[in-house]
Amino acid sequence: MSSSIPRTAKRIAIVMVAVGTVLGASGCTGNDPENNSPAGSKSAPKKAGSNNDAAGKKVTIGFSGPAADHGWLGAINKAAKDAAKKYPDVELKVAEGTNDASLQISQIETFINDKVDAIVLLPTDGAALTEVATKAMNAGIPVINVDREFSNPFAARTTILGDNYGMGVSAGTYACQLVKQKKLSNPVIAEIAGIDSLPLTQDRSKGFKDALKKCGQRVDNRVSAEFTVESGEKQASNLVQAAPKIDILWNHDDDQGVGVMAALDQANRHEMAFIGGAGSANAMRLIKEGKMEATVLYPPTQAADGIKVARLIAQGKGISDLAQVEVPRRIVLNAPVVTKKNVDQYLPLAFES
Structure with missing residues (x-):
């Protein structure tokens, strides 16, 4: 969604995920495998397997989204929290929902200072949050950008969007x-x-x-x-x-x-x-x-998917149903018709x- 969208307009389908093409490693260049490891990981990702839901190393994920002043946004926030509760190896730090870009920037600054393992961010304004998201990435903290895109793709390790x-x-x-x-x-x-x-x-x-x-x-x-x-x-x-x-x-x-x-x-x-x-x-x-x-x-699961993806990236895992050993850079969720x-x-x- 556009970063200029007012809070009442930002919404908008559910599971059925269409995985985008891997566009390249985040925040780095070259073909050196060491340089191409995801931000926040100490080594190359482990080969994807069928045990991704099994408990792994403990990770702390920061989540920040807009104020839940619309049914869809309320569902986004709830789904993110519910997804985190399913994993005993995830500690979720939830910032208070806000439509103030300045406040959300300060929330991300706090996550950076706390040295969380990953950040899931549905920005109130994608362009306004791009700089602080880039700061997090440069600090080695992978950022999962949800729904409203940053103005620079390198500000996120993975972007999850509706269609x-x-x-x-x-x-x-x-x-x-x-x-x-x-x-x-x-x-x-x-x-x-x-x-x-x-x-x-x-x-x-x-x-x-x-x-x-x-x-x-x-x-x-x-x-x-x-x-x-x-x-x-x-x-x-x-x-x-x-x-x-x-x-x-x-x-x-x-x-x-x-x-x-x-x-x-x-x-x-x-x-x-x-x-x-x-x-x-x-x-x-x-x-x-x-x-x-x-x-x-238009999926209200985007932030929940973001939590799951953040956990995989922070633990150095890939998506188990893919042959590719790394989580994709871009994931676009399907828009099915419900009858x-x-x-x-x-x-x-x-x-x-």
């Missing part, structure tokens, strides 16, 4: 399937986006448009909201007034989707297949009840709006 463009592609691809399944002729497809000035919204909309284009469809009606319940209700009301018929509606965010559903209820407009985004428990319950068609996930057929698989990990 905003992929969300749009998933939503658009599913919409195309619905057009075919329902044998819709000249379908009206609508979109309720998030804040249009944000790269994440632009990426989601582009992915949606690109996927629709492949099946000869387009977005006929579009409005943008602000990732809040109130804005979702207001913009959905405007949308249904402007469009007397809608066959498929994609809403970018399930929190603002609460307001969208309220507007649809008030207008008695339930003729459309309503697709959500992000993966809230509320949306999944509506899917089970048949009141929503689907939702596209009535598979909702029970995802509901236990969904976040409350």
Whole structure:
């Protein structure tokens, strides 16, 4: 996600990990194996095996994220803590959630002074936290960058991201399937986006448009909201007034989707297949009840995955299911579509709006 995103807009699917390509060793150059060891380790990583969850050397991991002022962010923080509790060899130091970049910088400074073994950081502002993350890396402390990227890739040992463009592609691809399944002729497809000035919204909309284009469809009606319940209700009301018929509606965010559903209820407009985004428990319950068609996930597990990756790196391990002996530099999580057929698989990990 963009480092310039306001706190209300930063969210956004669950497990199903697509591992990125190893881009190179962190913070170093050359082909010397000693130089290519991950930051914070004394030797080259051990060969990946099937016993990664077995207790290893004790490691201390610092975790810092924004204030949990949104359901998705609350789930991010909880999942990180829960992941750490599963490992007796992990001591987790949790900084107080904040949307103040200066305060978060001081938190990372404290972790550096405490000489933690690794840092998992979901920055309130990726650009603002780049310098202090680089400082940690230079001190030999591997940094796991979650969700909002630093402005310099060398500020992190590994970056774990959701896939905003992929969300749009998933939503658009599913919409195309619905057009075919329902044998819709000249379908009206609508979109309720998030804040249009944000790269994440632009990426989601582009992915949606690109996927629709492949099946000869387009977005006929579009409005943008602000990732809040109130804005979702207001913009959905405007949308249904402007469009007397809608066959498929994609809403970018399930929190603002609460307001969208309220507007649809008030207008008695339930003729459309309503697709959500992000993966809230509320949306999944509506899917089970048949009141929503689907939702596209943006993983609230990113920080939990960060904790697991930080532990492996600090212990000099790789990911056991990969032949590569080192943890990848970049991991992008999948954006699957949740429908009535598979909702029970995802509901236990969904976040409350």
